[in-house]
Amino acid sequence: MIEIQALNGNLGGFRLQDIDLTVNDGEYMVLLGPTGAGKTVLIEYIVGMYKQDRGAILIDGQDVTPLYTEERNIAYVPQDYALFPNLNVEKNIAYGLEARRLPKEEISRITEETIANLGIGYIRHRMPLNLSGGEKQRVALGRALATGPKVVLLDEPLSALDENLRAIMSHELRALQRKTHATFIHVCHNFEEAAAVADRIAIMNEGRLVQIDTLEAVKANPQNEFVARFLKTQNVFEAVSDGKTIKGNGIVLNKKNPLTGTVIAGIRPEHVRLQSENRIGETNTFAGHIVDIVPKPHFIEYRLDVGMELTAFLIGDVPYGPGDAVCVELPAEHLILTGKN
Amino acid sequence: MSGNPPTMAGTRSATGDRTIFKSFFYSFTGFMFLFSAYLFLSNLDQLVVTEAAIKTREITSWGEDREVMNMFAGGFWRDAYFWKSLNLTLMVPVITTLIASLVGIPTAYALSRYRIPGKAAIEVLFSSVMVIPASSVGLCLIVMFNYGPFWNLQQQLGFRFAHSIFPGMILASFVLSFALGLSAWKAAFDGVNPRFEHVARSLGSSRWRAFRTVTLPISKSGLVAGVILAWTRAMAEFGAVLFFCGTFRELPPARFSDLEKVLHIDQADFLSVAIWAQIEYGNVEYGFALAFILVIIGGLSVYAMHRIGAKGYIW
Numbered sequence: 001m002i003e004i005q006a007l008n009g010n011l012g013g014f015r016l017q018d019i020d021l022t023v024n025d026g027e028y029m030v031l032l033g034p035t036g037a038g039k040t041v042l043i044e045y046i047v048g049m050y051k052q053d054r055g056a057i058l059i060d061g062q063d064v065t066p067l068y069t070e071e072r073n074i075a076y077v078p079q080d081y082a083l084f085p086n087l088n089v090e091k092n093i094a095y096g097l098e099a100r101r102l103p104k105e106e107i108s109r110i111t112e113e114t115i116a117n118l119g120i121g122y123i124r125h126r127m128p129l130n131l132s133g134g135e136k137q138r139v140a141l142g143r144a145l146a147t148g149p150k151v152v153l154l155d156e157p158l159s160a161l162d163e164n165l166r167a168i169m170s171h172e173l174r175a176l177q178r179k180t181h182a183t184f185i186h187v188c189h190n191f192e193e194a195a196a197v198a199d200r201i202a203i204m205n206e207g208r209l210v211q212i213d214t215l216e217a218v219k220a221n222p223q224n225e226f227v228a229r230f231l232k233t234q235n236v237f238e239a240v241s242d243g244k245t246i247k248g249n250g251i252v253l254n255k256k257n258p259l260t261g262t263v264i265a266g267i268r269p270e271h272v273r274l275q276s277e278n279r280i281g282e283t284n285t286f287a288g289h290i291v292d293i294v295p296k297p298h299f300i301e302y303r304l305d306v307g308m309e310l311t312a313f314l315i316g317d318v319p320y321g322p323g324d325a326v327c328v329e330l331p332a333e334h335l336i337l338t339g340k341n
Numbered sequence: 342m343s344g345n346p347p348t349m350a351g352t353r354s355a356t357g358d359r360t361i362f363k364s365f366f367y368s369f370t371g372f373m374f375l376f377s378a379y380l381f382l383s384n385l386d387q388l389v390v391t392e393a394a395i396k397t398r399e400i401t402s403w404g405e406d407r408e409v410m411n412m413f414a415g416g417f418w419r420d421a422y423f424w425k426s427l428n429l430t431l432m433v434p435v436i437t438t439l440i441a442s443l444v445g446i447p448t449a450y451a452l453s454r455y456r457i458p459g460k461a462a463i464e465v466l467f468s469s470v471m472v473i474p475a476s477s478v479g480l481c482l483i484v485m486f487n488y489g490p491f492w493n494l495q496q497q498l499g500f501r502f503a504h505s506i507f508p509g510m511i512l513a514s515f516v517l518s519f520a521l522g523l524s525a526w527k528a529a530f531d532g533v534n535p536r537f538e539h540v541a542r543s544l545g546s547s548r549w550r551a552f553r554t555v556t557l558p559i560s561k562s563g564l565v566a567g568v569i570l571a572w573t574r575a576m577a578e579f580g581a582v583l584f585f586c587g588t589f590r591e592l593p594p595a596r597f598s599d600l601e602k603v604l605h606i607d608q609a610d611f612l613s614v615a616i617w618a619q620i621e622y623g624n625v626e627y628g629f630a631l632a633f634i635l636v637i638i639g640g641l642s643v644y645a646m647h648r649i650g651a652k653g654y655i656w
Contacts, residue, residue, distance in 0.1 A: 069542040076543035086558040096544030
């Protein structure tokens with residue numbers, strides 16, 4: 001288990017502020033946030049690259065902040081994989097085992113097992129320069145996991161891969177984590193990537209942790225406007241709530257809620273429904289028209305005007321075209337309400 | 342697969358460009374070498390040493406008998422002066438480069454990896470040494486070592502750097518070769534992503550093992566190139582040595598240290614200084630012959646640097 005307690009660090013131009021995070025044994029935690037949020041810096045503090053100003057990092061109850069990197073028993077896979085260019089694949093994988101001065105037979109056995117598990121036997125004698133992105137990623141993972149670490153830190157491990165390979169590798173990562181029972185912390189800025197692997201996500205912005213929870217919980221109850229927008233809620237607007245109704249952008253929505261005053265309201269595009277026109281006037285339904293239709297690989301994106309602009313994602317054929325009048329329903333159960341930042 | 346033809350065409354084109362460049366490079370180098378050899382060999386008939394010339398080695402002052410001096414027209418390989426100069430040209434730079442490497446490589450690593458107070462000042466200082474005239478460096482050294490605390494320290498220790506042969510030559514050439522080597526070594530370390538070391542340490546390597554097994558092999562070619570550059574700079578040094586040490590053929594033997602006597606060093610004449618001295622004394626052919634030797638040594642050094650420098654890792 002990793003416990004980060006009130007971690008504060010100053011790297012000159014960037015500050016990490018009051019980071020409190022607990023990652024349970026065998027948990028797959030994804031650090032999610034935009035570029036410059038401080039995700040990589042947090043990982044680097046765990047690795048031991050920097051000395052913190054305040055706070056502590058505990059691994060299995062032991063404060064590791066006074067320890068050197070090599071004493072922390074963590075595996076670190078940086079964004080560019082950092083495969084040692086002077087060593088071939090096999091020697092890269094064996095590197096950590098040799099550093100631990102294991103017997104030669106043991107090094108050979110573990111290296112063979114790792115190579116077999118990752119299916120990279122065909123590249124075992126190749127130098128890193130001659131590997132593809134996916135192969136590099138597998139070798140970097142193999143090198144990290146060969147030492148049997150309790151904690152694996154992955155810094156944007158899939159960002160260098162194409163979309164198809166990213167999907168395959170995210171499944172492999174998840175399977176590896178399940179198999180090794182190691183605690184994974186995975187940094188990324190991609191919502192879909194996080195959804196594919198995470199048990200829980202921790203959202204970061206401007207050097208702070210903003211929200212930590214399961215993906216579903218964060219989607220349903222984003223802590224603030226930043227989280228809502230970052231998780232692609234898209235239909236986000238400022239409104240005024242009196243606890244029963246939410247008024248803003250020319251529409252009135254009904255939903256009982258504990259907030260009063262100025263709030264941020266939103267609804268995810270996949271929850272916006274198009275109904276037949278005769279339902280206009282029912283709760284949370286509005287007359288509008290279709291501004292544009294954009295076909296996407298797995299759904300169709302509708303841009304709507306109901307007095308404010310909305311986006312809806314619908315699956316399958318819908319008998320409307322641009323300019324058609326429609327009835328738009330924003331179901332109360334899917335309305336997201338949060339206080340202003 | 343549709344992307345293959347242009348890629349292959351690009352590869353062929355790049356290979357063709359490299360071939361043209363290499364052909365031009367080798368042709369130019371070959372021409373320069375042959376031209377130098379021609380100039381050297383065409384004067385060979387003048388480079389025959391005479392009894393009178395050998396006697397000139399006995400004189401204590403080069404300016405004492407210019408007529409006899411002017412009779413001397415070469416035979417440099419039979420002249421002890423040449424061998425002493427060559428000896429100095431090879432020996433002093435080796436010692437200088439050894440010291441510069443031992444001090445410079447760790448310094449370059451520290452400058453490359455750590456936030457050090459005064460880092461910018463150190464870099465500016467040694468970069469300046471590379472661009473200001475070497476004679477100015479020699480004068481600066483004279484001012485530094487002939488006055489003030491350094492002078493007092495030398496007095497207490499019983500030796501002197503300025504106007505000495507062995508320590509003076511090493512110090513003067515050290516300053517310049519260190520500056521050049523430092524920039525090359527720092528560039529070599531700057532070219533190695535520090536992440537390699539972080540990853541190596543996260544895998545259980547100590548800081549030293551990470552350096553030895555990862556950083557050092559990756560930066561090896563750059564470091565060796567730096568060593569050769571430092572050696573070449575020390576070997577070809579002229580201005581700083583001339584100003585800081587001078588030429589000491591007039592000095593009485595008592596002025597030479599025991600070490601210098603053991604090593605038969607009684608002059609501060611690198612080949613580069615010797616060239617100047619010979620031409621000043623009117624022995625143009627002698628100077629030219631020495632220059633040719635220096636060109637060969639320098640050319641071989643630069644060739645070695647290119648050979649080694651080309652073996653860098655790409656990542």
